[in-house]
Amino acid sequence: MPHRQTYPGRPQLPVGWRRFLARLPVLVFRCGLGWVFGGRLLLLHHTGRVSGLHRRVVLEVVEYEPAGRSWIVASGFGPRAAWYRNLRAEPKTLIEVGNRRHAVTAHVLPPDEGAEIMARYARNRPRTARRLCTFMGFPSDGTDAQFRDAGRAIPFVRLDSAPGAGLP
Template sequence: MARLPIRLYRAGLGPLFGKRLLLLQHTGRLTGLRRQVVLEVVAHERYDDGLSWTVASGFGPAAAWYQNLRHSPRTTVQYGNRRYTATAHFLSPEDGGAIMARYAPEHPRLVRRLCSFMGFEVDGSEAAYRHAGQRIPFVRLEAPPERHPA
């Protein structure tokens, strides 16, 4: 069941997820095999005809996809039905705090569940979300104009 979103992307049904999810392809750091994971998009931006997506590692820095991107930051992102070549940039704890403080009011239930799952106590205040966001690894996936679509 957990792999169902990947199957839907493979079947060309990525647009069903709207702008909330993306399919990340990454290379296993030990096996060298291509891996896939569906991640929630925390922020999506357009800049000088380039694109970027910010995602969070809900399982912390131990998540396989996160470690694989650390080892090999070049990746492919499928957003809707389009594929993009992207590079992973790992954000600072301060940036993560700012992102979480902006994201929490827009998605309060989801953020409360994520924080609870990760063992963070939050009281609903901006300061609490900012503190939690400083402890969650965030990654910005950037697809420059000359590299998209792939």
């Protein structure tokens, strides 16, 4: 597997009230109100690879493929994000989108595929893509080449739903 480029600057995890705000969507999902996010966010359940504890994180859906019932998400904090490392250790998991649960299997995507995904994302959401790149320390003057370079460094994961595996 090709080696990913390294992040130019490691984004800092939020602390204090910013952490509370960042974790607020998890509470929204836990209250059964995930539908307010439409299909833009999903709640990923994962198991700590060291602790074995059940964890949850809300992620932005970068792309959704309705035919194959798969969701693509990105690790904005890089390959050292806990959820990303946990999925690499145990790829079978559960997600919630809206008020529906889906059993999924995670597949880490190669860097060149990540480049294409980031380029498409930038065309669909240019302002958000520029902010994301700035947050992660990448140049963000909006060129397609820069978004592709960022996409090669950002870990992307495809979450594939098993046929008929929608859970109540």
